[in-house]
Amino acid sequence: MPESAVAQGWSPRRIPGVAYALVGLGMFFSIFARGFLSAPNLVNVGAQSAILLIVALPMTLIIMAEGLDLSAGAVLGLSGVTLSLALVQGAPLPVAFLLALAVGSTFGAINGLLVAVADIPPFVATLGTMGVAEGLAVALTDGRSVVGIGSTLPALYAGKFIGAPFAVWAAVLTYAVFHVLLYRTRFGAYVFALGGNREALVLAGLGANRYHILVYVLGGLLSGFGALLLTGRMSAGHPTAAIGMEFDAIAAVIVGGTRFERGNGWLPGTALGVITVGILKNGLNVMAVSSSLQVASIGVLVIAALLVDSIRERR
Amino acid sequence: MKSARSFHIPPIVYRMISVALIAIALAASTDAFIRSENILNVLRQASLTFLIASGLTLVVLTAGLDLSVGAVVGLSACLTGAAVKATGSIPLGIAVGLACGVVIGIANGLMVTSLKLPPFIATYGMLWIVYGINYWYMAGDTIYGFSDEFKSIGNGYALGVPIPVYLMIAFLILGTLFTRNTTYGHEIYAIGANAEAARLSGIPVRARLVLVYTLSGAMAGLAGVVYLARLGSAEAGIGDPLLLPVIAAVLIGGTSLFGGSGSLCGTLIGALILTLVLNGMNLLTVNAHWHPLVYGGVVLIAAGLDAAARKWSDG
């Protein structure tokens, strides 16, 4: 199995900027935001960040493969709508869930085919599928929430196992799966190669296209999974509730250290990026900071987190 | 079947044909389309998109991205509105709007060059910061009550043609001359094609990058003034829905995200295609729920045609 340790780009001496941001914010809010450090609040942050993490993990792989997926939020919405409509029709939860996953994966496959086979730039391809997915979701629901999905899913979402909510477990599990996928499987090695050295893959006859498509399918699949959580959280399906999440995910991935053009990927960085933004928003709410300042802070955080890395690279 | 002489039709021709086809289809489906007022409306609407997209094209030519343009349009419109209302001077208002765009553009350029931040993150962070400033400044209010003279910048006609169209033509000519006929322009293409090689061949890469981001900001600032004049009122969220259509216009127009190829003509055509489609949907009273679907479809079709054309001219 190819050596992926070097490609990991992390050594103990190089703490990435996002880690500083996380610790810095954590300290700041611990001192200045009453109630921030309480168990209920920290659990909230975890649950609130879960869906974004689930979307950001496959996004990491996609970005490592020199692509991006702008359709993630719209596909999540469409999957959620599918899930809810199925539940409203009386389908049992596992069936509805599989349906949602199927919808997500289909769009993922379409993205993959457009990018890997039709050679359409990922930005354009996923911009297109975003519109299509959003359009379908809105058309199916008239732009409205889908209610009456029963109590099984909301109860599942609200459930706690060993003190941690379902969403947190879902996120942790997804992270574990991706960690194994990226760092311990052949597929993962190929993902590194897709970004850094695609020609080698092609020359070795290893079906670069297959893995390239799979990366996008994963994205769609996890949008479907995220839809399960979001729908459980709202006790309803909503076509556009997740629109915009893809930009947040991309930002979290890049802030976490993964780059478009180098085939470098750092999964823990993505998790750090997601949690840092989650802590920022949560801390600012707990401090009751004015909303315009909150908006600006997000921009400052994103820039500042990468600034540390940039300054270091220049030395 | 490979042929010895390659049958190379420039992509721009395909695009112009697409525009013509769409126009013909619309003219056939509804009487209202071909009326001069409607055509002028379409041109006016396309001009507004083009103004923003033209600056963005320059950035994309360098393989960069400017996600902050929508936010800049909003802030510029609000500041211009405040200036015009406070002083009654239209030239001052326009200067304020432009200055707003220029300052933000320079900041973006510096972040990308001196701080070496990835353009996605730099401009994404800037987007949030600008919105934050805008929300704080406007505090949920609107600014309204402008003279007909000012509003004519957006609404008015000169010699029967809407004024924004003159701006569009002016910047199309200026921009094309700039990119094709000046060293600056050639250098920008070179940087997009291969930044490192450009640097080694003596091109002042940093200065050129700051220039393109500044121009992108300036055009967004100008567009903000025109939008304000057209709407007759400013509120903080004006720029929200603009970002994706503008990016779509640039991409449909054939400018590559990888840098080094594309043109302002292409962007103009991209803007026209999108505006025509929207106009058609409105005239045919297509339910608004279908709009995102159609948009997405148009993007995909355009991209697909592009990819197909590339395969043909390669084979």
Added chain:
Amino acid sequence: MKNVLLVIVISAFAVSCSSKPEASTGEPADSGKTGGENIAVFTKNQTNPFFQTVRVAAENAAKQMNASVIQYVPTKADDIPEQMNQIEDAIVKHPDAVVFIPVDSEAMVPGIDKLNAAKIPVINITDKVKGGDLVTFMGCDELNLAMSTGQYLLEKMGGKGNVVLLEGVGGSLNSANRVKGFKMALEKFPNVKLLASQPGNFQRKKALEVMENLIQSYPQIDGVLAANDSMALGAIEALDGAKRKALVVGLNGTKEAIDAIKAGTLLASGDCDGFLHGCLGTMAAVRHLRNLPVPKEHTFEVKVIDNTNYTGLDLPLEERMCPTWESLVKN
């Protein structure tokens, strides 16, 4: 370097963990305390002036009653998960009561449930949530408001002619109610033809573009029914640009609309004043905490503002004061 960082982090955590989060400034709701109540106010976005009016009114009312207000507005306009997050974050601070405008009437119900579970009373204003325990709902009767305003327009048109309808945001409840009200008014005037009904997303720019296109499709438009003032004003700009004339009505009664009514460009606007929502909602919250009676539901009076009755309504926001509770609420 890393060790120093570690030490700092640990000591910071130790310092803050040792000081327990302060109990909220309010005591349990039924202590009858007068003064110092902490009200959390949730609005939909930072851009629509309607909600700014609500926020300013809430501060106004709170000050009058010796209470204080914390504003929660999503960083992304109308974002459902974000409002949900803000509810959870607010619960951590345990406000004494919540004045709530939902981003989505259905999807926010679990948020209300959370507030209920945390025993925080909820006063719902403007858009009704479709579930959860509420102390009260205070809002406009949008159906009646739209119907009355529509009727006003159609009467001014002499009961005949062509109208177009500008709807709000596709799935929203208040858009649906307003459109329904307009259509009910249309039913009473069989000689008026509804040419088209298109969504304008409650946005000025969108309404302007839609109206421009409608003007192209229909050479004769006599009236415009717009589901909110922003769209009405956008439609007016479109009509001006095309040198066409039509009677236009909107809903909400914003200051800009009233100025337009004064100037004669807008015919009328149905009064759904965000200021009163904010005032009354906050007052109701404080009253509830002080064990004073609060009606289970309050519908604001339906009023169509035209050029005869706008005096007093056109004050700038900074100068407005909340009316007294008694003047609006008959018990």
